[in-house]
Amino acid sequence: MNCEEAARLIGPYLDGELDLTACLETEAHLAACPSCREKLDLQRALITVVQEEMPRHKAPAFLATRIRASLKVDQSPTETIPWRQPWPVVWTWSGLAGALALLALMLVFSKPGTSSSLAQEAIADHVRSLQVNHLLDVASTDQHTVKPWFAGKLDYSPQVADLGPSGYPLIGGRLDVLDHHDVAAIVYQRRKHFINLFIWPANKSPLGERYYEQDGYHVLEWTKSGMNYLAVSELGEKELRDFTEMIKNQTTPPME
């Protein structure tokens, strides 16, 4: 073994990662080579000081609570959303285009569920989209940026409207999951509130017109031109209805 090989093996030797043969060969070289023994001492000093003195960051106590809360909100395939128990959820939302903004809201789920499982899932998606930094996969107020972003990610092209002049600016979109299918979520903003508009092909299960309210969230469902639409927001019913009317008036038949 030459010095170059030995130098390469000093780290793995100290880490106990060498097999017996390599270990013995390295030791034999070290015994005969003072220069490599110096390197060994230096490596050992470095590894020791790093392992003993490098600060280890400890998770803040609230993080476990926050994670438990988000797992409760999240719908796993094997359990239903536990709406029964009051549970405060701290929302954080980091801002767009590099500017970080923190939005903290308190929510309490307290009423028994009344809406459909799809609406519940949509609410859970909506809450989760605000909770972690996952509101947007594509952040843009330009419909001609957001719409093409879905090309290749979905086998349909969702409607993306520009409602900025009406006070509901587009802020972006993302892929989400509803009822085990990938769906487009187009995100609009109204003051400090967000509207998730989920769009997917109706195929054989059109939604029809429905309205739900649950725990301060409003859900509006409808089907038009072969596409299912589901809008969910913490926005008041009237404003959400105004929004959906504008979307409906803009709907164009999907390209065949």
Place this chain on the structure above:
Amino acid sequence: MMENPRERGDSLPARQQFEEAFLPHLDAAYNLARWLLRNDQDAEDCVQDAYLRAYKAFPRFRGGDGKAWLMTIVRNVCYTAIRKLRRHETPESFDENIHQATDDTATTEEFRQKANAETLRRGLERLPPEFREMIVLHDLEGHSYKEIAAIVAVPIGTVMSRLARAREKLRVEIIAISTKEISYEL
């Protein structure tokens, strides 16, 4: 080692099984995220996101080393966040040769005097994340080369050389920081 709790036919709800298996690794997950992102808020958000992803993927978890599995997810989420944070900067390709250390003059004794929690922290934060994570995963979290190879998705030989270079680079940074020979442009 741990088997997938769902295969034991336990009557515990999935969420409780998941929490019992993975919340004990929260400090390890946070430590990796905090070192990679160098910011409390980003680390908290990424760890929370990683747990949600892990929870969704839990039915596909086939048992084995739960900590390494979680760390893989945490790392992926963190790199996605790093890419987003860097979106407006000129993309820089990672070249291990450029980051090779050159200083070779400090003695062991000199190094011992200059290494302390503060110079260690600043030195490690200055390394590129690809090196930083090697030291965090191996020296702080105690993962083996083989586990790191799985977490980072590179061959074991790459783990070996990258960890060696990370340590060398860290040693040079510590000497440089404590002797104030370099400026701290950020």
